[in-house]
Amino acid sequence: MPYEECRRRQRENPAPRDRTTTPPAYALPPFHPAFAPGPRPGVRGAPDVPDPGPSPRPGRRPxxxxxxxxxxxxxLAALCVGAxxxxxGLAAVRRC
Structure with missing residues (x-):
């Protein structure tokens, strides 16, 4: 039950986490429409990007x-056995 013990220890002694910053793995690239950097001095915000709306559903292809x-x-097995x-057979015919 190591998994249960690990979960229990995490509940009893939670590690302090800084939830104000986004880890780089989950950060949005600057060209993403939802990217909106926080107000920082000397940094421009992303321009207002209109919502692209729902994408048109392509027709069903067979x-x-x-x-x-x-x-x-x-x-492939049958092909190998045949070969x-x-x-x-070819070796037997040439030998005669």
Missing amino acids: RRRVPDDAAVSGF LLAAI
Whole structure:
């Protein structure tokens, strides 16, 4: 139960977290429409970007039939066995 113990310790002794800053992994790039930097001296804010609204839904295209993985595997196995038999037959004919 190490996971449960870890969760219990986190509940009992929570680590102090600075929730005012966003970690870089979750930060928005400056060209993102929702990017709005906070007021900092000497830094311009992002221009007002209108909401793009909902994207138009593309028409439904018929889905291309994709062969099953088992069928592909079986076909390749049969092809290999056929090639092996052909090679054995060719070697037997040339030997005679």
